[in-house]
Amino acid sequence: MSAALEREPTLGTSSGDLILSVRGLEKHFPIKEGALRRVVGQVRAVDGVSFDIRRGETLGLVGESGCGKTTLGRCVSALSDPTGGAVYFGLSEADRDRLDRLRSDTLATPDEATPRELAELEQRHRIDLLRGQDWRRYRRNCQFVFQDAFASLNPRHLVKDIVGRPLKVYREASGADLTERVVELLEQVGMGRQHLYRYPHQFSGGQRQRISIARALALHPDLIVLDEPTSALDVSVQAQILNLLHDLQKERNLAYLFITHNLSVVRHMADRIVVMYLGKVAEAGDTASIFERPNHPYTEALLAANPDLADDPEAGMRTLEGSVPDPARPPQGCRFHTRCPYVTPICGWEVDDLVRWLENNEGMFDALSGVTRMSPFEAELGFDDERSAARFASALRSDSVPIPMRAAMEELACSERAVRIRFTEVPEVELTKRGHDHVAACVLDSLPGRGEFGRRQAGDDQQQSAAR
């Protein structure tokens, strides 16, 4: 585990000082069932995410809906409490390194009590442990702009109250001074004094988003979490808002955590990008590097599916098979292996994959009577009669199953009406370094079809596991 943590990305170039460090963040939501609301499972919305944000930079967070990006944004801004891991605010570079070292030591020896040094560091910087002055300092320095600018502005409050509220709460201004400060803020976002005494419903979507931004700016924060700030807006208004955000960043040296699903927008805005899939980081790194040399098949698929005005219009859109798996039962090994076009035998084939394959083969699925799981990788499948069991076993040995899946089978035994099957057990895929400031969680060193090296490497992997 400690080896894995050492390889954990310490993303970020040396420009600007640290504002926020996220380490192994987890947010699991319980699934409750029955009259007693017994907890029957966990939805792993965010499952071990680490990154740093520095002053003046934009970190883009991209992924499909349900990948946990909004939940992560809410945890970062303390709108919801993480169930594991932590968010640290205001660490110095040296403290950050010390913290990483201490954390990996503690994780390596979980029995021992937390060392005093770590406890002290956490007391001062971990956001859910902050109290009093430190807490207030964090809260005013981390602001949030929500996706839906209509729902996030109180319909019964005037613009003056909405934008002036943070200033009032932190006793920064009152009376005429407050009004002047609000006007100043409104002017910064391209609005003016004439808008002071109006209600949110009197504005267009773009203007409402400007009000949200003005409110977020009121206390001169270091970091603003922007959760899909432009996805509800038209392109011409989106361009205005993006320009505004860009100018404000330059002026105030702001850091943004920019959460979006629009790759064209994130490419335009972000310095660095974190690509999430099912609660985990699939790939992270410098924007240019990610867009030019994606190292994770998921990133590549996202890029291929994104229509861009600079592309060749005749080029077909490459698409992904299947849908996002249930986050309550994420796939073993690499979470993307159920949809990956380059899947290998060591990507984490498991019983669920087999059941999914069976579901799409009508004849055989109907004969299936039960599945007894010994582990995610091992199970016994019961059938109605011997013939279907034998048919199933022979189908598994034939070309009708994906070749990597066949190669991943360690044991396949057919006894009367049951088929016992075991796949190679593989650990979760860790992030590995792919270049300066670029990490990806994929068993392939580079994606196939991207140069001779990549193809040879992928072939080697397959041969190796086939040999095993």
Next chain:
Amino acid sequence: MLTRAAVQGPALRSSAIVASVVDLKVHFRSKRGVVHAVDGVSFDVADGETVGLVGETGCGKSVTARSFLRLVPMPPGIKAGGAIMFRPRRLCEACRGEGCAVCGGTGRVPAACPACKGVGCGDCGATGEETLDLLSIPDARMREIRGNRIAMIFQDPGKALNPGLTIRDQIAEVFFQHRTAEILDAAGVSASSHDPGALLLRRQAGQKSRVLERILLAAPPFRAGRERIDAVVDGLIAEALAETQIPNPRKVMERYPHELSGGMRQRVMIAQALACNPDLLIADEPTTALDVTVQARILELIRELQQRRQTAVLYISHDLSLVRRICDRVAVMYAGRIAEMGPAARIFENPLHPYTRGLLAAIPNAATSRGRLAAIEGTVPELVDPPHSCRFAGRCPHEVGVCSEYDPPLGVVVEGQRAACFIHHEPPAGSGERPSYARRTR
């Protein structure tokens, strides 16, 4: 003064026109006055082509599309003028819909005009094909066309599917409504027999049975017939679902919409829309609620089905980069009017209208550098009693005096490409100077 009378229908393509919108005006009554949501829109949709209708929120693109099926509520909507001419097709008798040389492989041929029996008269525009004005035909006739000859895919499949019906019941409705004869034929029920059993089954297949009839149909003498009908319909539904690449359609049929993912729901909607092999498919932002990876697959599906069946598609979207990928021709709408129209390749390579240019420049893409985007300043004008001028005046960077005094016509600029802008058209005599791209006025 120039008027829209100068505008003729867009140039005819070699293939036949399925539908043409002629100077359509749909207004809405509101507290502040009459909103000119759609204010003189004209375009044609030819057989087998994909026409894109793009524009920002409130430009009238959805209202235009909904007018095809008369889905705009009246009141508050007002039909202020214009017509939507539609030429329904019927099954090709030579091949029974299989596709042959007579029908050009589409399995459908134009229906003959009932007034002139296919000779050509004033009603059908001398084409001899049946031509209906969708805005004035009786409701009963409209119901025959809706979902049958013209189908629609809505933006949010979660809202457009009935949450209380299984996928089977949902799609069965389309078949019962529009393909009753076919179902009865396949189930072996006589179409003319006065036998009470046949009568009951005919009513059942037309979704006309009442409670008592349904009880009778559940009883032994009639049950077998009803089960035959159900089996036929189930087969048709499974076939329709399988065509949209839904795995295991028989199982999906039993589910309710909430049990399916967004992409799956949209597939069900597409299956439902294409169930009757429509002549025109209207897709109103079909992928806005979906993720990019799912979006790509749905688009590919629509495109593939369209190419196979030669259905004309009217594709409505605000996403220009998408429209560029899938449309043959594009109409860019702004404030209730068409600003520019032409082949997709031309619109994106050489946009003629300042609004199209602004819109394209405002979208971040791989080639734009970081930093400022060229945003269009200002906001979309309110459409309450708009002035008689260019709708883009007030935001246009090349605006001159004439722009706010006269209405530019949507005339042909180069072969096949039209733009409504005085940069390309001579302003009326004595109205001052002409705007040009060489000069920015703001």
